[in-house]
Amino acid sequence: MKINILAIESSCDETAASVCCNGQILSNVIASQKIHELYGGVVPELASRAHMQNIVPVVDAALKQAKCNMADIDAIAFTQAPGLIGALLVGAQFAKSLSLSLGKPLIAVHHMQAHVLANLINEPKPSFPFLCLTVSGGHTQIVLCKSPLEMEVIGQTIDDAAGEAFDKTAKILGLPYPGGPLIDKYAQQGNPKAYSFPEPNIPGLDFSFSGLKTSILYFLQNAGTSNVYKEEFSTTPDERKIFIDNNLADICASVQHRIVTILLNKLSKASNETGIKDICIAGGVSANSGLRSELEIRGKANGWNVFIPSFEYCTDNAAMIAIAGYYKYLANEFSDISVASTARAES
Numbered sequence: 001m002k003i004n005i006l007a008i009e010s011s012c013d014e015t016a017a018s019v020c021c022n023g024q025i026l027s028n029v030i031a032s033q034k035i036h037e038l039y040g041g042v043v044p045e046l047a048s049r050a051h052m053q054n055i056v057p058v059v060d061a062a063l064k065q066a067k068c069n070m071a072d073i074d075a076i077a078f079t080q081a082p083g084l085i086g087a088l089l090v091g092a093q094f095a096k097s098l099s100l101s102l103g104k105p106l107i108a109v110h111h112m113q114a115h116v117l118a119n120l121i122n123e124p125k126p127s128f129p130f131l132c133l134t135v136s137g138g139h140t141q142i143v144l145c146k147s148p149l150e151m152e153v154i155g156q157t158i159d160d161a162a163g164e165a166f167d168k169t170a171k172i173l174g175l176p177y178p179g180g181p182l183i184d185k186y187a188q189q190g191n192p193k194a195y196s197f198p199e200p201n202i203p204g205l206d207f208s209f210s211g212l213k214t215s216i217l218y219f220l221q222n223a224g225t226s227n228v229y230k231e232e233f234s235t236t237p238d239e240r241k242i243f244i245d246n247n248l249a250d251i252c253a254s255v256q257h258r259i260v261t262i263l264l265n266k267l268s269k270a271s272n273e274t275g276i277k278d279i280c281i282a283g284g285v286s287a288n289s290g291l292r293s294e295l296e297i298r299g300k301a302n303g304w305n306v307f308i309p310s311f312e313y314c315t316d317n318a319a320m321i322a323i324a325g326y327y328k329y330l331a332n333e334f335s336d337i338s339v340a341s342t343a344r345a346e347s
């Protein structure tokens with residue numbers, strides 16, 4: 001029997017739709033909203049408006065790419081949380097309207113759970129239980145996955161997310177939003193050992209990135225001579241700009257190296273504590289080339305089986321919502337039309 005899921009994702013600044021058939025992705029369409037680049041970050045109201053404009057053509061394109069029509073769809077999955085309320089509402093109301101008008105079941109999906117399940121899209125797949133380092137613009141978590149729908153967050157950030165650390169560093173360096181991919185690009189030409197940034201001493205499996213951001217700020221204000229706060233900065237804004245321009249690749253490589261080692265050191269700790277050696281990554285920051293290559297190296301050293309989603313399934317997409325929807329369909333986890341369109345989600 002064929003089970004076709006149509007999935008809709010609209011939690012932030014990507015309007016996305018996907019169709020999957022028995023867990024195989026047939027289409028994955030994403031309309032990225034460029035407008036936010038002008039403002040240095042996502043503007044919620046503009047995101048909602050862009051979702052309104054994009055959602056019909058994006059869903060149409062996903063159906064066409066999958067060579068299906070609405071009659072072939074068995075259930076409609078949508079991102080319920082977490083995300084920007086207005087942005088989520090557009091996708092949720094669209095999904096509910098489709099469900100109601102077509103008489104197809106509705107499936108509410110948790111965006112972070114879907115990021116983790118992106119690891120079940122392609123072969124080879126991890127075996128349960130596995131650990132997943134989920135690193136995005138709003139979250140940094142180590143998740144223990146016991147089955148597709150049974151997940152436990154065993155570590156998380158106590159302040160900024162890893163993606164925020166990338167984006168805020170980029171902002172300090174004068175790079176446009178979103179800065180993560182640009183830091184990644186410049187880092188590829190730089191020396192990761194050129195500058196040293198501190199690793200926070202946070203107990204257990206939790207993370208902290210706010211201190212790193214501050215230390216980078218002081219480092220630049222002192223033109224690389226120190227990352228300690230001084231009452232008077234030793235440089236003028238012009239001198240700082242020249243320092244950044246002359247050392248951009250080394251600064252990006254050194255910051256990226258620190259973020260990646262903070263993430264991987266906690267992942268090693270989690271693997272040692274749980275004895276789990278099937279290790280995955282997920283979320284926008286899992287597209288980072290430094291994280292991907294360092295994870296492979298550490299995996300070999302520790303005897304891990306490492307799983308890394310392909311790039312298209314790392315940053316926000318609807319294929320991951322479709323795969324999560326498929327597992328929920330198999331588990332009969334449907335939502336009533338009156339389900340909350342968005343939910344407050346702490347994790």
Ligand code: KG4
Binds near residue numbers: 179284287
């Ligand atoms: O998962 P995602 O697309 O959206 C959220 O759910 O937040 O993650 C977006 C985050 C942004 O902070 C972005 O800068 C970061 O992922 N990101 C990267 C890279 N690509 C995206 N960070 C570092 N290196 C990259 N290549």
Ligand code: ZN
Binds near residue numbers: 111136137283
């Ligand atoms: Zn995301």
